[in-house]
Amino acid sequence: MRDLHQRLDLCSINTATLGHRLSIHDTLDAVARSGFGFVAPWRKEVEAANLRDVARQLRALGLRLSGYVRSTFFAGSSPEQFAAHIEDNQRALDQAAELGAPSLIVVGGGLPPGTRSLADARARYLEGVARLWEYARSVGVGITLEPLHPMYAAERSCVVTLDEALDICHAVDPGQTGGLGIAVDVYHCWWDRHLTSHIERAGRERRIDAFHVSDWLSPTRDMLLDRGMMGDGVIDLKGIRAQVEAAGYAGAVEVEIFSQSNWWQRDAQETLQVCADRLQTVC
Amino acid sequence: MRDLHQRLDLCSINTATLGHRLSIHDTLDAVARSGFGFVAPWRKEVEAANLRDVARQLRALGLRLSGYVRSTFFAGSSPEQFAAHIEDNQRALDQAAELGAPSLIVVGGGLPPGTRSLADARARYLEGVARLWEYARSVGVGITLEPLHPMYAAERSCVVTLDEALDICHAVDPGQTGGLGIAVDVYHCWWDRHLTSHIERAGRERRIDAFHVSDWLSPTRDMLLDRGMMGDGVIDLKGIRAQVEAAGYAGAVEVEIFSQSNWWQRDAQETLQVCADRLQTVC
Numbered sequence: 001m002r003d004l005h006q007r008l009d010l011c012s013i014n015t016a017t018l019g020h021r022l023s024i025h026d027t028l029d030a031v032a033r034s035g036f037g038f039v040a041p042w043r044k045e046v047e048a049a050n051l052r053d054v055a056r057q058l059r060a061l062g063l064r065l066s067g068y069v070r071s072t073f074f075a076g077s078s079p080e081q082f083a084a085h086i087e088d089n090q091r092a093l094d095q096a097a098e099l100g101a102p103s104l105i106v107v108g109g110g111l112p113p114g115t116r117s118l119a120d121a122r123a124r125y126l127e128g129v130a131r132l133w134e135y136a137r138s139v140g141v142g143i144t145l146e147p148l149h150p151m152y153a154a155e156r157s158c159v160v161t162l163d164e165a166l167d168i169c170h171a172v173d174p175g176q177t178g179g180l181g182i183a184v185d186v187y188h189c190w191w192d193r194h195l196t197s198h199i200e201r202a203g204r205e206r207r208i209d210a211f212h213v214s215d216w217l218s219p220t221r222d223m224l225l226d227r228g229m230m231g232d233g234v235i236d237l238k239g240i241r242a243q244v245e246a247a248g249y250a251g252a253v254e255v256e257i258f259s260q261s262n263w264w265q266r267d268a269q270e271t272l273q274v275c276a277d278r279l280q281t282v283c
Numbered sequence: 284m285r286d287l288h289q290r291l292d293l294c295s296i297n298t299a300t301l302g303h304r305l306s307i308h309d310t311l312d313a314v315a316r317s318g319f320g321f322v323a324p325w326r327k328e329v330e331a332a333n334l335r336d337v338a339r340q341l342r343a344l345g346l347r348l349s350g351y352v353r354s355t356f357f358a359g360s361s362p363e364q365f366a367a368h369i370e371d372n373q374r375a376l377d378q379a380a381e382l383g384a385p386s387l388i389v390v391g392g393g394l395p396p397g398t399r400s401l402a403d404a405r406a407r408y409l410e411g412v413a414r415l416w417e418y419a420r421s422v423g424v425g426i427t428l429e430p431l432h433p434m435y436a437a438e439r440s441c442v443v444t445l446d447e448a449l450d451i452c453h454a455v456d457p458g459q460t461g462g463l464g465i466a467v468d469v470y471h472c473w474w475d476r477h478l479t480s481h482i483e484r485a486g487r488e489r490r491i492d493a494f495h496v497s498d499w500l501s502p503t504r505d506m507l508l509d510r511g512m513m514g515d516g517v518i519d520l521k522g523i524r525a526q527v528e529a530a531g532y533a534g535a536v537e538v539e540i541f542s543q544s545n546w547w548q549r550d551a552q553e554t555l556q557v558c559a560d561r562l563q564t565v566c
Binding site: 110111115116117118119122149150151153154155160161164190191192193216218219220223233234235236239 | 399443
């Protein structure tokens with residue numbers, strides 16, 4: 001396992017961690033100033049600015065992207081909206097290419113409103129990924145599927161385990177030709193007793209595109225916006241990172257914390273400093 | 284699949300559904316008056332009354348138990364507390380015997396405070412079940428393991444899938460000698476893409492002791508106390524019941540709804556009436 005001490009160049013900040021309060025320009029400056037080598041910006045922040053200006057600033061700061069966040073919930077849309085979502089995600093892939101992002105993070109959506117069939121939603125998810133991947137190859141950007149915690153199955157992602165995401169990768173790209181992989185986010189998968197074998201499989205199939213850290217607070221007060229800072233919760237962070245790196249992952253360790261009532265209330269510089277400290281100690 | 288129309292005699296009310304506001308005596312009267320054949324009382328309600336009086340009332344009303352709710356979170360206790368928890372659960376088994384309950388519902392607990400190893404917690408859970416089952420056999424009561432949704436892994440149950448609970452049953456009772464099984468609660472397992480195969484396995488191994496219904500609201504506003512009335516959420520209730528009954532389950536269909544801000548605010552009789560209607564239509 002890599003030693004992250006004084007290696008913030010291996011670490012990334014998902015901009016959601018700062019609560020979407022600063023402009024993308026101020027965020028990128030702050031992330032670079034704090035010593036991080038990577039950043040994972042959200043599309044809505046990038047779109048509030050000029051795309052070329054953002055790309056230019058990234059180059060000037062020497063910041064690399066660990067991913068571009070994120071797709072729309074296409075699986076959860078009505079059949080009529082599905083095509084529009086695919087097109088919109090193609091625009092996100094264009095932006096990702098311009099920004100030099102290795103991949104677009106895909107969170108595919110839950111159940112379409114008024115429906116109850118997870119199997120149908122999963123079939124739609126697969127279809128959407130197949131169409132996006134085709135386009136992604138044409139613009140030279142990857143697709144990274146991020147399965148979410150099962151508590152988000154209804155609204156955000158009908159795909160809830162690493163294994164399920166790997167099956168989709170295999171169905172779409174059986175030859176492992178590249179550009180289609182998964183994100184291992186500890187918050188979403190820490191509870192799974194098959195986590196070790198899922199990570200091993202992902203490594204064998206060369207599918208681990210991203211590794212996200214935060215922590216599971218006990219108790220958790222909000223299903224969406226109460227993630228913890230690394231070390232403040234119950235996830236075995238070092239244990240999971242060791243497995244991911246043993247499986248061959250050598251990319252960035254990305255912090256992604258949604259924390260309405262705590263970290264999003266603090267000064268961005270303070271949050272970045274605590275992220276830096278925790279990455280080097282408890283991750 | 285059984286037709287539940289005019290068959291409330293096949294249905295049960297878990298007393299948590301009424302919000303623990305009435306005395307157990309008033310609750311049992313109300314449940315019987317509404318036509319239900321079964322009830323699943325909580326231990327704290329029973330202990331607030333006289334055990335023999337409760338047993339006598341159940342007999343007089345002709346109400347059968349679909350389970351006695353529930354064990355302490357023994358796996359989540361400190362090593363020092365573990366023995367005390369086992370003893371306390373043995374008292375619950377004594378009570379279950381006196382009440383004529385087929386089994387004690389076991390919700391085994393999450394991570395002991397300050398720990399991060401789910402594997403250790405699961406080993407403790409297995410050890411606790413083995414010890415309780417031994418005692419349970421001596422008093423003629425079963426043990427029903429209830430895996431909970433993964434969002435409860437930290438605090439309530441480190442065992443989060445049916446398959447995992449079945450593995451524990453197999454480890455403790457490989458010969459399927461009886462008295463050790465699982466509860467299929469739709470709220471906890473609806474998201475699992477392996478649900479069908481887990482239910483089939485549970486049927487083959489003759490382990491389905493209980494079947495619980497409620498619904499997953501979208502959105503869900505509280506992780507613990509915002510379950511929905513059947514039909515108000517996204518779970519494919521008829522689909523899951525069909526699978527459970529095809530696997531051989533012929534016991535009660537039990538309603539278990541924790542709903543602080545909705546059903547627990549309503550009159551108990553109204554809640555029971557809506558449960559009765561929904562059981563006969565959308566379940």
